[in-house]
Amino acid sequence: MQLSHVDPAIIGVWRWHAAIATLFFTVLVAVFSVPAPGIVWPLAPLLVALGGACWSWRWPPLSYRYLRFGVDDTGIAIESGVIWRSRIALPRVRIQHTDVSQGPLERRYGIGTLKLYTAGSRHTKIELPGLNHQQAIALRDALLAQGGASGV
Incomplete structure (x- = not known):
């Protein structure tokens, strides 16, 4: 990825x-x-x-510098952290719903935060800040459209 x-x-x-x-x-x-x-x-x-x-x-x-993300057919991966680094890999089938939010400063700069919600894990809400707002909306729609198969 x-x-x-x-x-x-x-x-x-x-x-x-x-x-x-x-x-x-x-x-x-x-x-x-x-x-x-x-x-x-x-x-x-x-x-x-x-x-x-x-x-x-x-x-x-x-x-x-240390905030990166990648999307492929299986899901999304997010790496972050300057001192304590983490990598979150989220399969598409685990995504229950998504949101795109913008605060006043984010709106001014034309960016948004993609929020991914899952069930039954330590990270029930995963956020990816700093996406171009249109890119965040497109990514949200793409993750939901291709995640139609049930993980149950």
């Missing part, structure tokens, strides 16, 4: 998610470090903001 990367636009979405999380934690640290004795007040939020900015810029390309 030939594996390929998802749409590189997912890097921008992940960067925005990380930037929003960094802003949230920077504000929390700023609020809670004011009364803390021994901590220079402006230093703690500044360190959180700088660390978060580095994390928001560097981590998404690494995640993208």
Whole structure:
């Protein structure tokens, strides 16, 4: 099975998610470090903001590099993980239903997340983020159309 990367636009979405999380934690640290004795007040939020900015810029390309998927006649395989890597192989006959979702940032970048639902396994919902929205819809339809045979 030939594996390929998802749409590189997912890097921008992940960067925005990380930037929003960094802003949230920077504000929390700023609020809670004011009364803390021994901590220079402006230093703690500044360190959180700088660390978060580095994390928001560097981590998404690494995640993208290790997120790959492949589809063949038997099913779909998804590889992911920068530090802890995993490979999920899902046969077509195990797929019960699928969804394609888009959040506001994903809609802005024209990508979506393919969600595959199964029964009786550790991974009852498997997500593949970062697909071009039209590609996600086509993949969803293809997986359902060819998975007509019952696995029971």
